[in-house]
Amino acid sequence: MTPVRVACCQVRLTVGDVDGNTGRVRRAVEAAAEAGARIVVVPELANSGYVFTDAAEARSLAEPVDGSTVTGWVELARRLGVVIVGGFCELDPDGILRNSAVVVDDGGVRALYRKAHLWDREKLVFVPGDAAPPVVDTRYGRIAVMICYDLEFAEWIRLPALGGAQLLCAPVNWPWASRPEGERPSEVVRVQAAAATNRMFVAVADRTGAERGVDWVGGTVIADPDGWPIGGLALGREMTVVADLDLEAALDKRISDHNDVHADRRPELYAPVHATKEIHD
Amino acid sequence: MTPVRVACCQVRLTVGDVDGNTGRVRRAVEAAAEAGARIVVVPELANSGYVFTDAAEARSLAEPVDGSTVTGWVELARRLGVVIVGGFCELDPDGILRNSAVVVDDGGVRALYRKAHLWDREKLVFVPGDAAPPVVDTRYGRIAVMICYDLEFAEWIRLPALGGAQLLCAPVNWPWASRPEGERPSEVVRVQAAAATNRMFVAVADRTGAERGVDWVGGTVIADPDGWPIGGLALGREMTVVADLDLEAALDKRISDHNDVHADRRPELYAPVHATKEIHD
Numbered sequence: 001m002t003p004v005r006v007a008c009c010q011v012r013l014t015v016g017d018v019d020g021n022t023g024r025v026r027r028a029v030e031a032a033a034e035a036g037a038r039i040v041v042v043p044e045l046a047n048s049g050y051v052f053t054d055a056a057e058a059r060s061l062a063e064p065v066d067g068s069t070v071t072g073w074v075e076l077a078r079r080l081g082v083v084i085v086g087g088f089c090e091l092d093p094d095g096i097l098r099n100s101a102v103v104v105d106d107g108g109v110r111a112l113y114r115k116a117h118l119w120d121r122e123k124l125v126f127v128p129g130d131a132a133p134p135v136v137d138t139r140y141g142r143i144a145v146m147i148c149y150d151l152e153f154a155e156w157i158r159l160p161a162l163g164g165a166q167l168l169c170a171p172v173n174w175p176w177a178s179r180p181e182g183e184r185p186s187e188v189v190r191v192q193a194a195a196a197t198n199r200m201f202v203a204v205a206d207r208t209g210a211e212r213g214v215d216w217v218g219g220t221v222i223a224d225p226d227g228w229p230i231g232g233l234a235l236g237r238e239m240t241v242v243a244d245l246d247l248e249a250a251l252d253k254r255i256s257d258h259n260d261v262h263a264d265r266r267p268e269l270y271a272p273v274h275a276t277k278e279i280h281d
Numbered sequence: 282m283t284p285v286r287v288a289c290c291q292v293r294l295t296v297g298d299v300d301g302n303t304g305r306v307r308r309a310v311e312a313a314a315e316a317g318a319r320i321v322v323v324p325e326l327a328n329s330g331y332v333f334t335d336a337a338e339a340r341s342l343a344e345p346v347d348g349s350t351v352t353g354w355v356e357l358a359r360r361l362g363v364v365i366v367g368g369f370c371e372l373d374p375d376g377i378l379r380n381s382a383v384v385v386d387d388g389g390v391r392a393l394y395r396k397a398h399l400w401d402r403e404k405l406v407f408v409p410g411d412a413a414p415p416v417v418d419t420r421y422g423r424i425a426v427m428i429c430y431d432l433e434f435a436e437w438i439r440l441p442a443l444g445g446a447q448l449l450c451a452p453v454n455w456p457w458a459s460r461p462e463g464e465r466p467s468e469v470v471r472v473q474a475a476a477a478t479n480r481m482f483v484a485v486a487d488r489t490g491a492e493r494g495v496d497w498v499g500g501t502v503i504a505d506p507d508g509w510p511i512g513g514l515a516l517g518r519e520m521t522v523v524a525d526l527d528l529e530a531a532l533d534k535r536i537s538d539h540n541d542v543h544a545d546r547r548p549e550l551y552a553p554v555h556a557t558k559e560i561h562d
């Protein structure tokens with residue numbers, strides 16, 4: 001199987017500057033395609049920016065899935081022959097604000113996902129989605145999508161992994177947090193663990209560009225099924241991380257003569273998780 | 282709350298040398314207690330060693346939970362005023378071989394756990410347990426226990442975490458595997474992620490001492506609720522990792538004004554994990 005080149009574009013975004021943001025995203029995707037990328041991941045809320053003053057400001061920046069941002073990505077995907085996975089501030093058909101992401105290719109919008117686990121003040125702005133992360137067959141492999149804080153929930157990652165995803169793409173906006181000297185960002189560590197425990201590639205596109213006192217990890221990363229970051233770590237700069245991935249490798253979950261990370265699960269024993277949760281609620 | 286000193290003893294073990302192994306474990310626990318540790322974790326299969334030729338050899342080394350190894354740990358716990366968490370090769374009351382671990386303190390054997398996810402050739406030797414990791418109230422805090430490969434299953438870690446465990450103790454024998462230059466052992470990365478996504482301390486005692494061609498990571502580690510390794514990384518040597526833990530910190534699952542790593546779970550959406558698994562079986 002020929003490896004597929006995957007690019008994660010760590011783009012500088014500015015809250016409220018939809019034209020500027022979508023322009024920078026477009027140029028990053030064009031440059032990635034020019035460099036041979038066939039799957040391109042761009043950040044969460046890549047049209048609107050992140051640090052809204054309030055829900056009204058988010059609403060003023062939100063677009064339907066057939067609005068100019070996603071329509072622009074579909075045109076770009078067709079023109080460049082790439083798959084694009086990106087996040088955008090969505091006004092859904094019921095007029096509800098969603099933190100959403102799409103998978104688009106020359107077939108148009110292949111999947112629309114709405115973030116199910118909302119971070120901090122997002123809870124004051126967005127309504128979380130209730131649908132599992134989609135798994136989409138593309139010409140380059142089976143791609144799943146989720147957004148940022150969703151990645152912290154291993155149960156959520158299991159769904160597309162068990163659904164056969166070879167590559168999980170995650171648009172994120174990881175707010176900056178201090179870490180001990182010499183340590184990698186904790187978000188990256190968790191992505192490594194998610195990749196390894198599912199033997200699945202995970203490609204994350206973070207952002208840069210401080211907004212209203214919030215700065216970002218800038219932790220764009222591509223992890224392989226062993227959990228190792230490949231293609232380098234971005235760590236803060238506006239840049240694109242690129243790696244050539246043998247996505248077939250993610251179909252093989254064996255890790256020893258007698259072990260398979262998925263077949264070794266014992267889901268009949270995990271059900272008490274839910275019972276325990278109910279007791280604690 | 283006064284911090285409690287936790288020690289994880291990375292002991293050299295030799296398959297078949299029960300007296301030598303239990304003696305080295307005893308001396309390591311005594312030294313840890315002397316240095317002020319109140320909770321001491323020792324490796325998996327700390328009586329028997331690991332690389333059995335076959336099930337018959339394991340059977341010849343196995344002991345009931347009231348055998349000399351665990352009885353010795355209870356005596357040690359009483360004499361030193363410590364909690365000991367350690368793994369041993371168990372012959373259960375039905376004559377079945379188990380890869381087990383106990384939590385012992387001055388009250389005796391407080392919990393007996395049988396490894397539920399078996400690694401590689403363990404499947405030819407042991408029968409896996411079916412019971413969730415126990416959570417034990419000790420005078421120093423709520424302690425849970427699981428063993429080695431169990432740690433790779435985030436669903437399994439959720440059970441004691443949701444059950445209120447402040448400190449998950451894990452006896453392990455991590456077989457050595459190559460890793461890219463400059464990378465931390467992948468097992469340690471996954472422990473960091475488990476700690477952070479549950480805001481729980483995790484204390485792992487690995488081993489040293491090559492056996493029949495198998496060497497070990499020697500990755501003994503204590504991770505805090507942010508997922509950072511504290512007290513250093515052992516990385517191969519026979520040594521003890523020590524850290525003073527404020528176990529109260531593990532009771533607070535909040536990570537922002539609006540987020541709590543457990544309350545933010547959406548278990549009603551995770552059930553398809555099990556359905557998906559059944560389809561794939």
